[in-house]
Amino acid sequence: MTISVGFLGAGNIATYHSKSLRASGADASWVAVHDPDGERAAHFGAATHATVFETPEEVVDRSEAVYVCTWTSEHEHLVTLAAEAGKAVFCEKPLGIDLAQAQRIVDTVERAGVVNQVGLVLRRAPIFHLLRDITLRPESGELLSFTFRDDQFLPVQGRYASTWRADVDKAGAGVLIEHSIHDIDLLEWMFGPIRAVSATARYVHRIEGIEDSIAVHLSFESGLHGVMLSVWHDLLDRISNRDVEVFGTTLWARLHGEWFGDLSWNHGDESHHLEGQALVTEAARVSPRAGENPDGAFVGAVASGRPAYPELRVALRAHEIVDACYRSVASGGAMVEI
């Protein structure tokens, strides 16, 4: 059964999903695209053979599944348009510019009862699946603490050159909501419920409302604690880098990468190191979802009518934690219970 797919937004991430969907081999046809930037829409249409439309309504009319890949502030009305027309929706993260918008978006898709998936793509990253599995092994002992560092160049420049990320009304805020919402989601997925956070932020690039570095202390219900540091700098060759270190009573693990990468770990005097294809193979062995193509999975869910993964509600939880971090920043770093 061929699923007709439409795109709202024809920028970087729409192009990424379109190529990824093609690579997945899913049975889909590219039927429609809309972007107020006519040049981008035309380019996307030419590359995919999707018809370019002047309005989002026309895209929704012609599609069974709609990708919402616009800047963040536009997600709510476009998701609403698609969901209320009964169409399946893939919405990029963050869902909205703040928690209230994210909550309304989730309410809308759930009321409509449509298949829905959020772009928290790292939920399928082989390297994080493997790290998670290692931390859960009995030989790791009790988890003690972690550091999670994420850096990329401030994406208003370089290959992204997206001016909307410097506009708080379009992006919501800076590096935490726009980029490290992935990391907050991964941390809870790997380590269980987060109980409280405290955070401080900096605004070195002097862009109103857009923090360019944030340090978050996280306490988990299990007793685990750790620190997440996320940075936007001006090193244009550092596109996106994650370095994570985890200690258990009998575990040291270090990850560098984000989908692929390398992972080293010790249990007592046993040392391990995996990278490249060997890492991907091992991750797929320990977790069937590791390395799955998110776009193929979405279209597959639409075709079968099964729920997609991760649904928008998963991102709502990450928004709750992000919101608690920003409340902590606003209060000078106070501990905020979630």
Ligand SMILES: NC(=O)c1ccc[n+]([C@@H]2O[C@H](COP(=O)([O-])OP(=O)(O)OC[C@H]3O[C@@H](n4cnc5c(N)ncnc54)[C@H](O)[C@@H]3O)[C@@H](O)[C@H]2O)c1
């Ligand atoms: N999952 C991920 O890892 C990931 C990575 C990058 C971006 N994103 C998210 O994807 C979204 C888009 O980011 P991007 O990097 O593609 O930005 P981008 O600037 O490359 O593209 C955004 C496009 O949206 C278009 N647009 C704006 N309003 C629109 C509307 N009402 N209808 C249709 N199109 C509209 C713009 O003209 C632009 O072409 C953001 O929410 C961003 O946070 C997610």
